[in-house]
Amino acid sequence: MNLKQKNKVRTWIVGVSAWGIALLLFFPILWMFLTSFKTELQAISTPPTLVFEPTLENFSLVQERSDYLKHAINSIVTSFGATILALLIAIPGAYAMAFYPGKRTKDLLLWMLSTKMLPAVGVLVPIYILYRDYGLLDTRLGLIIIFTMMNLPIVVWMLFSYFKDIPREILEACRMDGASPMGEVVKIVMPLAWGGIASTGLLSIVLCWNEAFWSLNLTAADAGTLTAMIASYSSPEGLFWAKLSAASTLACAPIVAFGWLCQKQLVQGLTFGAVK
Amino acid sequence: MQRAVTRTLLAPSVISLLLWMIVPLAMTIYFSTIRYNLLYPGEHNFTGLLNYEFFVTDPGFWPAVNNTLILLGSVLAITVVLGVALSALIDQPFFGRGAVRVLLISPFFVMPTVSALIWKNMMMNPVYGVFAWISQTLGMEPMDWLADVPLFSIIIMVSWQWLPFAILVFVTALQSQDTEQKEAARMDGAASWHIFRYLTIPHLARPVAVVIMIETIFLLVVFAEIYVSTGGGPGYDSTNLAYLIYSQALLQFDVGIASAGGLFAVVLANIVAFFLIRAIGKNLTV
Numbered sequence: 001m002n003l004k005q006k007n008k009v010r011t012w013i014v015g016v017s018a019w020g021i022a023l024l025l026f027f028p029i030l031w032m033f034l035t036s037f038k039t040e041l042q043a044i045s046t047p048p049t050l051v052f053e054p055t056l057e058n059f060s061l062v063q064e065r066s067d068y069l070k071h072a073i074n075s076i077v078t079s080f081g082a083t084i085l086a087l088l089i090a091i092p093g094a095y096a097m098a099f100y101p102g103k104r105t106k107d108l109l110l111w112m113l114s115t116k117m118l119p120a121v122g123v124l125v126p127i128y129i130l131y132r133d134y135g136l137l138d139t140r141l142g143l144i145i146i147f148t149m150m151n152l153p154i155v156v157w158m159l160f161s162y163f164k165d166i167p168r169e170i171l172e173a174c175r176m177d178g179a180s181p182m183g184e185v186v187k188i189v190m191p192l193a194w195g196g197i198a199s200t201g202l203l204s205i206v207l208c209w210n211e212a213f214w215s216l217n218l219t220a221a222d223a224g225t226l227t228a229m230i231a232s233y234s235s236p237e238g239l240f241w242a243k244l245s246a247a248s249t250l251a252c253a254p255i256v257a258f259g260w261l262c263q264k265q266l267v268q269g270l271t272f273g274a275v276k
Numbered sequence: 277m278q279r280a281v282t283r284t285l286l287a288p289s290v291i292s293l294l295l296w297m298i299v300p301l302a303m304t305i306y307f308s309t310i311r312y313n314l315l316y317p318g319e320h321n322f323t324g325l326l327n328y329e330f331f332v333t334d335p336g337f338w339p340a341v342n343n344t345l346i347l348l349g350s351v352l353a354i355t356v357v358l359g360v361a362l363s364a365l366i367d368q369p370f371f372g373r374g375a376v377r378v379l380l381i382s383p384f385f386v387m388p389t390v391s392a393l394i395w396k397n398m399m400m401n402p403v404y405g406v407f408a409w410i411s412q413t414l415g416m417e418p419m420d421w422l423a424d425v426p427l428f429s430i431i432i433m434v435s436w437q438w439l440p441f442a443i444l445v446f447v448t449a450l451q452s453q454d455t456e457q458k459e460a461a462r463m464d465g466a467a468s469w470h471i472f473r474y475l476t477i478p479h480l481a482r483p484v485a486v487v488i489m490i491e492t493i494f495l496l497v498v499f500a501e502i503y504v505s506t507g508g509g510p511g512y513d514s515t516n517l518a519y520l521i522y523s524q525a526l527l528q529f530d531v532g533i534a535s536a537g538g539l540f541a542v543v544l545a546n547i548v549a550f551f552l553i554r555a556i557g558k559n560l561t562v
Binding site: 011012014015017018019021022023025026027028029031032035044046047048088089090092093094095096097100102108110112113114115116117118119120121122123124125126127128129130148149152153156206209210212213216217226227228230231233234241244245248251252255256258259260263264266 | 278281282283284285286288289290292293296297299300301303304307362365366368369370371372373375376377378379380381382383384385386387388389390391392393394395396397398399403404406408409412413436439440444448493496497499500503504505517518521522525526531534535537538539541542545546548549553
């Protein structure tokens with residue numbers, strides 16, 4: 001074999017194994033998606049049904065039985081609400097640390113990250129009691145507050161690493177022209193770091209959307225998110241696979257599609273820009 | 277002047293995080309020293325360290341500590357090793373790379389409650405699950421995954437969710453690897469394996485550290501997967517600390533013991549975090 005043929009064989013081996021592994025890892029999602037179009041009988045048949053006439057009945061049943069739309073709206077409101085709030089709080093702070101670093105800036109950053117290490121279970125009891133006493137249990141506002149605090153350290157860190165990449169000279173020129181700090185943020189920093197702010201926001205939305213601990217423990221009928229809706233299908237009377245699959249597909253589809261679209265930005269976000 | 281401005285800009289994030297940290301923590305410490313059960317209101321006697329004693333001598337305590345650490349260690353090992361291998365594989369040119377990448381990273385975006393339900397019902401179910409069907413086809417006895425190997429089942433689910441994250445990070449890191457260096461090594465007759473061993477692996481040191489750090493933050497407190505799939509059982513076989521505290525607080529309503537447990541979880545997380553943060557702090561340039 002000459003070199004060209006050898007390379008071709010190599011490409012094929014790599015391609016086939018990569019596709020094989022990818023399909024294997026994707027299989028549970030594919031299976032969930034396919035099952036959501038089956039009847040209940042087809043869903044549990046052994047050997048598994050591969051050829052079937054797809055039905056949309058399950059999807060309408062999910063809406064009827066557990067009010068998908070209400071949960072979806074709760075998920076949207078809480079993830080976007082918490083993300084916007086976290087960005088509003090974090091942008092000025094990250095800006096100050098990136099452009100006016102002091103002696104203790106590094107300690108401050110590490111301290112912020114350390115609050116992320118505070119396990120949710122460690123503070124579940126007091127939060128639950130505070131929320132009960134102040135009427136925040138099962139409200140969207142309550143969940144937005146929690147999600148904001150949960151993601152704030154990561155949001156600050158990410159914004160900080162993006163802001164630090166902005167060349168100082170631009171800001172200095174702007175300052176000479178007499179811009180105020182707030183003007184600097186709005187007119188220079190935000191436009192230049194727009195990509196970074198967007199990936200930070202995207203990641204925060206994904207984390208809120210999939211968050212389970214707080215939504216399961218602090219919400220019920222009113223503010224329940226999609227995560228909570230899905231958990232209700234784990235009870236014995238909910239064991240209908242086709243409906244369960246339809247509900248799961250509906251709950252995941254928006255955020256999985258979102259993840260596909262923004263994979264590159266998400267990596268930068270998740271690694272605080274440390275990996276590019 | 278400038279200092280005042282900086283402080284004002286920092287105030288919202290610092291104050292909110294400070295409150296978020298101190299208020300619940302102080303309450304947890306207080307609750308952990310009193311007898312407080314939501315089922316018996318009005319009885320709030322100071323009990324000293326009794327709650328801690330109850331928590332530590334709970335039959336579920338040691339299994340939970342063990343399970344927490346086993347889960348963390350195994351998932352880290354699986355995701356880092358397979359993550360490096362798979363990202364090195366898909367870093368090479370082949371047909372449909374983009375599509376493969378999309379398929380590989382998808383599990384990361386599936387919410388934990390959904391992933392637990394799919395695995396529990398459609399994959400691992402001993403009668404109708406895909407695994408059972410495969411075993412039967414191969415002429416083997418199907419096993420009841422969640423009952424027979426509950427912790428291992430949880431490890432599979434959690435690894436499945438976090439492997440994509442590792443791949444995502446490593447692939448991105450590999451793209452920034454110096455191709456000229458690789459070419460030069462190849463010209464000098466270095467074998468692929470040697471290039472991987474002496475160029476790629478060292479290049480991945482930092483991303484590996486980042487992956488370990490982020491995963492640790494999330495894996496120490498795995499909850500939804502256990503809540504939905506095994507409920508911590510059978511017995512305490514798949515109970516981790518997060519789940520144990522949850523069951524004390526919201527299933528048995530014992531705020532005092534749960535708070536003591538909560539503080540224990542905080543201390544454990546901080547021991548792990550101490551080493552992690554020191555490692556990051558070294559690399560952090562401000």
